[in-house]
Amino acid sequence: MNEFDPQETEAYRSNERLTVWVCHLMVVLMMACVGVSFMQVGQAFVLNWKGAYLPFIVAFISLESLYSWRTTRRQFDLNLNGLIYFLIEVVVLLSVTKIVLIIWNGWQGYWPDFSTWSVNFFPNFFDGEYIFVILVGTMIWFVSRLFAMDLSELEGDHALLGSDILQHVRSDRMKARQVMISRVLTIGLFMVLIASLVRLDHEALWGDRPAPSGSVLNVVIYFVLALVFLTQTHLAALRASWAWERVPIRYGLAQRWWITSLIFLGMVGIAAFLLPTNYSIGFLSSLGYLVSLTGYIISTMVTLVLLPIYLLISWLISLFSARTADSPSPLESMPDMLPPPGIGMDLSWLDLLKSLFFWGVFSGVIGYAFYQYILQNKELIGRITELPGLHWLVNQIRRLLNGAKSANQKIRLAVHKGIERLRDRRLEYSSTASTHYFSLRKLPPREKVIFFYLAFLRRSKESGFPRRPSETPYEYAASLESHLMSRKKNYSLSLAHF
Amino acid sequence: MVEQFLFFLIFLILIAAVFRQDFAFTIVYLFAGAYILASWWNRRSMGSLSFVRKFSNRAFLNEEVHVRLEIQNDSLLPVVWLRINESMAVELSAQPAFRRILSLGSHDKVEFEYILQARKRGFYPVGPLVASSGDVLGILNTQISQFAPDYLIVYPKIVPLTRLNLPSRSPLGTLRHTQPVFEDPTRILSKRDYVSGDSLRRIDWKSSAATGRLQVKQYEPSIALETAIFLNLNTKEYILKNRHTATELAIVIAASIAGWVIAQKQSVGLVTNGVDPLEPINGFPDDGDTSFRLPLPIPARKGRSHFTRILELLARVQPADTLPLLDLLQREYVHLPWGTTLVIISETIAENFFDQLFQMRRVGLNILLVVTGQGKQIQELKKQAAYFGFPLFQICDEKDMDIWRR
Numbered sequence: 001m002n003e004f005d006p007q008e009t010e011a012y013r014s015n016e017r018l019t020v021w022v023c024h025l026m027v028v029l030m031m032a033c034v035g036v037s038f039m040q041v042g043q044a045f046v047l048n049w050k051g052a053y054l055p056f057i058v059a060f061i062s063l064e065s066l067y068s069w070r071t072t073r074r075q076f077d078l079n080l081n082g083l084i085y086f087l088i089e090v091v092v093l094l095s096v097t098k099i100v101l102i103i104w105n106g107w108q109g110y111w112p113d114f115s116t117w118s119v120n121f122f123p124n125f126f127d128g129e130y131i132f133v134i135l136v137g138t139m140i141w142f143v144s145r146l147f148a149m150d151l152s153e154l155e156g157d158h159a160l161l162g163s164d165i166l167q168h169v170r171s172d173r174m175k176a177r178q179v180m181i182s183r184v185l186t187i188g189l190f191m192v193l194i195a196s197l198v199r200l201d202h203e204a205l206w207g208d209r210p211a212p213s214g215s216v217l218n219v220v221i222y223f224v225l226a227l228v229f230l231t232q233t234h235l236a237a238l239r240a241s242w243a244w245e246r247v248p249i250r251y252g253l254a255q256r257w258w259i260t261s262l263i264f265l266g267m268v269g270i271a272a273f274l275l276p277t278n279y280s281i282g283f284l285s286s287l288g289y290l291v292s293l294t295g296y297i298i299s300t301m302v303t304l305v306l307l308p309i310y311l312l313i314s315w316l317i318s319l320f321s322a323r324t325a326d327s328p329s330p331l332e333s334m335p336d337m338l339p340p341p342g343i344g345m346d347l348s349w350l351d352l353l354k355s356l357f358f359w360g361v362f363s364g365v366i367g368y369a370f371y372q373y374i375l376q377n378k379e380l381i382g383r384i385t386e387l388p389g390l391h392w393l394v395n396q397i398r399r400l401l402n403g404a405k406s407a408n409q410k411i412r413l414a415v416h417k418g419i420e421r422l423r424d425r426r427l428e429y430s431s432t433a434s435t436h437y438f439s440l441r442k443l444p445p446r447e448k449v450i451f452f453y454l455a456f457l458r459r460s461k462e463s464g465f466p467r468r469p470s471e472t473p474y475e476y477a478a479s480l481e482s483h484l485m486s487r488k489k490n491y492s493l494s495l496a497h498f
Numbered sequence: 499m500v501e502q503f504l505f506f507l508i509f510l511i512l513i514a515a516v517f518r519q520d521f522a523f524t525i526v527y528l529f530a531g532a533y534i535l536a537s538w539w540n541r542r543s544m545g546s547l548s549f550v551r552k553f554s555n556r557a558f559l560n561e562e563v564h565v566r567l568e569i570q571n572d573s574l575l576p577v578v579w580l581r582i583n584e585s586m587a588v589e590l591s592a593q594p595a596f597r598r599i600l601s602l603g604s605h606d607k608v609e610f611e612y613i614l615q616a617r618k619r620g621f622y623p624v625g626p627l628v629a630s631s632g633d634v635l636g637i638l639n640t641q642i643s644q645f646a647p648d649y650l651i652v653y654p655k656i657v658p659l660t661r662l663n664l665p666s667r668s669p670l671g672t673l674r675h676t677q678p679v680f681e682d683p684t685r686i687l688s689k690r691d692y693v694s695g696d697s698l699r700r701i702d703w704k705s706s707a708a709t710g711r712l713q714v715k716q717y718e719p720s721i722a723l724e725t726a727i728f729l730n731l732n733t734k735e736y737i738l739k740n741r742h743t744a745t746e747l748a749i750v751i752a753a754s755i756a757g758w759v760i761a762q763k764q765s766v767g768l769v770t771n772g773v774d775p776l777e778p779i780n781g782f783p784d785d786g787d788t789s790f791r792l793p794l795p796i797p798a799r800k801g802r803s804h805f806t807r808i809l810e811l812l813a814r815v816q817p818a819d820t821l822p823l824l825d826l827l828q829r830e831y832v833h834l835p836w837g838t839t840l841v842i843i844s845e846t847i848a849e850n851f852f853d854q855l856f857q858m859r860r861v862g863l864n865i866l867l868v869v870t871g872q873g874k875q876i877q878e879l880k881k882q883a884a885y886f887g888f889p890l891f892q893i894c895d896e897k898d899m900d901i902w903r904r
Contacts, residue, residue, distance in 0.1 A: 178502070181502050182502060185502060188525070189506065189510065192513055192514075192522060192525065193513055195519070195521065196513060196514070196517035196522075197517070199521070200519075216524065219521075219525070220524055223525055223528055227528075227532055227635065230635055231634040231635055234635060234636035238579070238636075242581075242599055245597070247581065247598065248597070248598055248599070249598075249599035249600075250598070250599065250600045252601065253601045256576065256603065257578050257601070260576055260578050260634065261578075264535065268528060268532050268535060271527070271531060272525075272527035272531055275523075275524070275527050277520040277521060277524060277527075291515050291516055292516070
């Protein structure tokens with residue numbers, strides 16, 4: 001292994017760190033732009049849909065996907081199996097998405113729904129909007145994960161610097177870059193397609209009124225960000241070759257690179273956005289006519305080729321269907337309508353138990369998922385709490401928790417003291433009166449006689465006929481007999497005790 | 499990457515055509531603008547770069563040479579990345595090149611310094627500096643510029659000599675001599691009483707008047723030493739096995755003798771048949787052969803500056819298959835003044851060479867032979883030299899030069 005100046009290695013690391021940050025940031029922002037496109041789709045389908053939260057959720061999901069890829073790559077940092085961590089991640093993301101939806105749409109609107117979750121969870125929990133957001137989020141999560149996997153190929157300058165030719169260290173950054181370029185452009189085309197459809201929809205609604213240019217701003221921003229992202233991948237690819245040749249690089253190279261790229265491409269983007277495009281309509285109409293003509297010719301040819309096959313298949317189907325046509329299937333009876341779970345309906349104890357069980361399991365799963373997620377990402381949580389805006393809030397929460405903890409300790413101390421006091425009293429009592437149990441059957445006859453005698457004395461005392469200390473057992477028996485004779489009724493009661 | 503962009507743009511225009519949406523042209527503008535601006539920027543920023551290399555271009559052996567590189571961006575546009583590759587001679591550095599990746603802001607200037615080790619005499623290029631840069635997107639080819647090299651001269655080793663008895667027959671010099679025939683009337687050694695036979699010209703009248711007896715002046719014999727060093731660097735006249743060490747030793751001997759002569763305030767010149775990279779391809783015009791870069795003979799002169807000139811030639815000169823020593827001598831000795839001492843340095847000397855040397859001595863030149871070779875052949879040479887009366891020194895390594903240091 002060839003030695004490389006540690007300062008030079010640190011310069012490589014510093015530049016790599018910044019490139020990684022910028023690349024990830026660009027991916028998150030690009031995904032947010034994609035989220036805007038999906039929001040436009042949603043708004044095209046459902047008028048007055050308040051979907052402005054979608055880009056933020058999408059950005060969050062993308063960020064989480066990128067981060068969790070880095071976390072799961074470091075398996076030794078995880079205390080869990082990768083699959084379990086993935087499930088936890090899914091639960092956390094679903095929960096966060098639902099919470100954002102609830103907060104965004106107003107929790108009052110969701111309040112009546114909470115009680116229905118325990119009755120019929122899936123249809124009530126996964127409503128239409130939520131499913132749409134989940135679908136978009138899933139797509140974004142996987143795309144971001146693919147980016148994360150490719151971006152990880154762009155790291156590891158240190159390994160290249162420390163490697164020798166004989167060690168077979170390879171870097172496939174150019175290939176990873178090519179893949180990312182294709183992906184970025186494909187997503188861009190998809191966004192252009194969505195924007196075109198949305199604008200077509202707008203034109204269908206409003207006639208000749210042109211669609212606002214702001215509706216494609218997210219597409220332009222996406223491409224500007226994509227180009228900035230590609231500049232960073234180019235730097236990473238160059239860095240690999242420089243590291244391989246062990247050429248020292250300067251600190252701050254990546255910083256100048258990305259700032260210059262952002263300014264330069266931002267200016268180009270603004271200029272491109274402001275330039276007029278109306279004059280191209282004639283060109284597009286002609287081109288569109290050509291394209292549609294070509295499409296018509298192709299479809300006609302395909303129809304001609306497929307027509308005999310279609311006719312053959314239809315003839316074969318008609319042969320088989322002729323037999324079954326005689327016996328029409330009876331109409332299925334309509335299922336009985338189930339009474340909807342009424343709000344505020346009186347619940348039986350079983351329903352209550354079911355509800356309690358559901359909420360227990362539901363909150364347990366979510367709580368466990370959040371707890372494990374935080375536990376596995378302590379470093380991230382620590383860093384987030386160090387952010388200036390959150391620092392104050394975290395301090396307040398921490399103070400509140402400390403207060404609760406100290407109150408809890410005081411209560412526990414008080415309870416403990418009470419228990420101690422009770423225990424002392426019990427010990428005191430047990431020292432004076434032994435309360436041990438024994439089996440009468442196992443006692444010898446003599447002990448049995450003593451037991452019964454003492455029991456008799458105790459019962460007599462409790463019944464109001466105590467034995468005086470000066471009395472002998474015989475004297476006591478005589479006095480008791482005389483008492484019992486005078487109160488026959490009480491005597492029979494005392495006998496019943498024996 | 500360009501192909502991917504082209505495919506993308508074609509698809510983009512197709513989508514725009516199908517849906518009749520002109521906003522797609524904004525994306526086309528964006529990509530076209532990025533491409534045009536990147537190529538313009540790249541060319542312009544490379545054109546506005548200037549390089550300055552500062553260093554002492556002469557060095558003695560084992561000296562460290564600090565080379566300072568200044569790279570300036572004279573443009574408003576920043577140079578996002580620039581790779582510089584400064585070539586270095588392997589004799590001067592363990593690394594083949596000085597390489598850096600840097601980034602320059604508008605009107606920014608960056609300085610680097612690296613050290614060269616003058617480990618071997620020679621004439622070395624420092625550079626050329628090759629600068630390459632490209633666009634930030636990586637869609638254009640890398641621009642490469644080359645900046646001319648500078649040169650570093652590393653002088654040969656000079657062994658300080660104290661006693662080098664070079665034969666000379668040039669009278670009236672500054673060097674003492676033992677033979678009275680070279681008495682110098684400007685150097686009065688002593689005075690003595692007049693004896694019969696003394697020349698009247700020698701009588702010192704003032705001291706005779708003062709002492710009352712006739713006194714005559716006694717003069718110190720002195721000679722002038724005009725030396726011409728003939729350095730043989732024709733590779734054919736060296737044994738292949740130790741050609742490199744023998745030629746280098748010959749150069750060290752020539753530099754040391756020249757140094758000694760200059761230190762004695764005498765004049766020295768240099769004639770060699772080695773190749774000088776700075777000389778134009780000229781050779782000897784009368785020979786008709788123009789394939790040699792033979793250096794012009796340096797005539798005998800005095801002084802430190804003249805010595806520097808000799809050292810520079812000795813630093814640059816390289817052994818090559820050029821003119822034989824005998825031919826060189828035959829051509830050059832006619833230009834030498836009477837009494838000049840010829841120091842001939844070679845690995846070995848051919849038998850027929852002594853006839854030529856004898857002729858040269860007859861025309862008043864003094865001959866001193868220095869051979870760097872070994873073996874029986876040298877013993878024979880010694881015998882022949884003794885027979886002809888030419889002093890011959892055998893110097894096989896630098897230690898052997900101690901005979902001139904005692």
